[in-house]
Structure formats: structure tokens, C-alpha cells
Amino acid sequence: xxxxxxxxxxxxxxxxxxxxxxxxxxxxxxxxxxxxxxxxxxxxxxxxxxxxxxxxxxxxxxxxxxxxxxxxxxxxxxxxxxxxxxxxxxxxxxxxxxxxxxxxxxxxxxxxxxxxxxxxxxxxxxxxxxxxxxxxxxxxxxxxxxxxxxxxxxxxxxxxxxxxxxxxxxxxxxxxxxxxxxxxxxxxxxxxxxxx
Amino acid sequence: xxxxxxxxxxxxxxxxxxxxxxxxxxxxxxxxxxxxxxxxxxxxxxxxxxxxxxxxxxxxxxxxxxxxxxxxxx
Numbered sequence: 437x438x439x440x441x442x443x444x445x446x447x448x449x450x451x452x453x454x455x456x457x458x459x460x461x462x463x464x465x466x467x468x469x470x471x472x473x474x475x476x477x478x479x480x481x482x483x484x485x486x487x488x489x490x491x492x493x494x495x496x497x498x499x500x501x502x503x504x505x506x507x508x509x510x511x512x513x514x515x516x517x518x519x520x521x522x523x524x525x526x527x528x529x530x531x532x533x534x535x536x537x538x539x540x541x542x543x544x545x546x547x548x549x550x551x552x553x554x555x556x557x558x559x560x561x562x563x564x565x566x567x568x569x570x571x572x573x574x575x576x577x578x579x580x581x582x583x584x585x586x587x588x589x590x591x592x593x594x595x596x597x598x599x600x601x602x603x604x605x606x607x608x609x610x611x612x613x614x615x616x617x618x619x620x621x622x623x624x625x626x627x628x629x630x631x632x
Numbered sequence: 633x634x635x636x637x638x639x640x641x642x643x644x645x646x647x648x649x650x651x652x653x654x655x656x657x658x659x660x661x662x663x664x665x666x667x668x669x670x671x672x673x674x675x676x677x678x679x680x681x682x683x684x685x686x687x688x689x690x691x692x693x694x695x696x697x698x699x700x701x702x703x704x705x706x
Contacts, residue, residue: 459704460701463700463701463704464697467692467696467697468691468692468696468697471690471691471692471696472687472691475690476687476690481692481693484692485692485693485699488696488700489699489703492700493703496704540640540641541637543640544635544637544640547635548635548636548637548638549635549637550636550668550669553667553671553672554640554668554671554672554675555671555675556671556674556675557675558674558678561675561678561679561681561682562678566682566685566686567685567686567688568686568689570679570682570686571686574686585683588646589680589683589684590683590684590686591687592684595646606647606650607647610646610647613646614641614644614645617644617676617679618644620679621679624679
């Protein structure tokens with residue numbers, strides 16, 4: 437997905453005036469990607485729709501504060517991220533340590549050579565059940581890793597935009613993505629489809 | 633020479649683009665010579681394609697946009 441330019445001043449002005457056509461355009465363009473991202477974060481369909489509604493309501497309430505320097509998509513996904521965090525309050529995890537790091541390390545010897553090389557998952561990832569299996573494995577990801585993976589791999593957003601949305605550094609995002617992929621690899625490889 | 637572990641971490645984290653040209657060249661050379669790491673790179677590509685497909689199973693019920701606009705206009 438290519439980067440899109442910042443929001444045009446004229447369009448922003450129309451949104452501020454609650455121009456029905458401009459509002460419909462923003463909803464038409466962004467509602468489905470926001471819904472898919474919410475589902476990718478683990479929200480059930482009804483909750484995801486409620487969340488997207490909440491995103492647009494908040495967006496209109498705060499429109500005066502939006503200076504139009506970033507893309508509308510980035511701003512909306514940023515609101516989605518914060519709303520999702522509010523709803524998950526109490527589920528925060530300590531990010532400094534993650535058991536998947538030891539699992540990843542155990543795949544290498546002390547010189548950094550593979551002891552347990554990655555499996556060939558082509559047969560499984562090209563099968564009809566691939567989507568279902570990936571969704572199943574994604575459900576086992578911690579919320580922050582799941583969100584990072586969904587924005588990158590399901591929605592195809594660029595790293596810089598995701599970092600703005602999640603308010604994290606590139607390095608932190610890299611850690612989230614690495615842990616998400618390492619977990620998914622372990623999950624998919626454990627399902628017995630692989631051949632080495 | 634760069635280790636398989638470092639290559640795997642860079643590929644998993646999507647941080648290759650943020651490295652120096654020398655490090656990127658080392659990784660490319662490593663991938664050309666290491667079957668296990670090139671399989672990992674392939675696995676990540678396949679995972680990406682399959683994840684996009686998985687996202688298609690998350691489409692909303694028809695009329696999402698109309699429902700949202702209806703509530704916004706109230």
C-alpha cells in the first residue's frame with residue numbers, strides 16, 4: 437500500500453462544516469479498513485462495529501484540533517488504537533520479557549546457527565484452510581503484537597505510519613512484529629503441515 | 633559473517649531497510665548461501681500473502697457505512 441498525501445485543506449474544511457458528502461466520503465473510504473483492523477485485533481464483529489462507530493464519533497468531536505498535517509487514515513487508526521486500548525484496560529502485559537524470546541533463542545546454537553530451522557509451510561499457507569488457521573493462531577497473540585501484525589500484514593500499512601498510529605519507535609515496532617511472527621511460526625509449525 | 637540468528641531477527645522485525653548498506657549486503661549474501669534463512673524469508677512472504685487472505689474473512693455485514701453515517705447524523 438502506498439503512502440497517501442496529508443488531508444487537503446479544502447476537504448478538511450468541508451468536514452469541519454459537517455458537509456454530508458465529505459463525511460460520507462471519509463466513512464466510505466475508511467470504515468471497512470478500520471473494521472477489519474478491529475477484527476484483526478480480536479474484537480468480535482458487533483464490538484468491532486461499535487468501535488468503528490466510536491472512532492468516527494470521536495473524530496468529529498475532535499476535528500477542530502486536527503491540523504491536517506498527517507493523513508486522515510493515520511489519525512483514524514490512531515483513534516482506533518487508543519479506543520481499543522481503553523477497552524482492553526487491565527489486560528496490559530509487561531513487555532520487557534516475553535516467553536517467546538526464549539523459544540526463538542532455543543532455535544539457534546551458541547554461534548547463532550539454526551538448531552531447529554524454519555519449516556516449509558508452503559503447502560499449508562497455500563491451502564484453503566490457511567486463512568482460518570492464521571486467524572486461529574493470531575488469537576493466541578498478545579493484543580499489542582496482534583495489532584502490530586494486523587496493521588502491517590493484513591492492512592499492509594507502512595512502518596512509519598504504524599509507528600505514528602501506535603505511538604511507538606521503529607525499534608519497538610520491530611520487537612512487536614518479531615515476537616508476533618515468531619509466535620505465529622511456532623503455532624503454524626506445530627500443526628503438522630510442515631515438511632523440512 | 634552475520635549469523636542466522638541475526639538474519640532471522642532482522643527479517644522478522646522488518647528492520648532490514650533501517651540497516652547500513654554494508655549490513656544489508658551481508659544479509660543478502662547470507663540469504664544467497666543459507667538454505668534455512670532463505671526458507672525463512674520465503675515463509676514470511678507466504679505468511680504475508682496468507683494473512684491478507686485471512687483479513688478477507690473479516691468483512692463487515694453489508695451496510696456498515698450507512699449505519700455509521702445514520703448514527704453520526706443523529
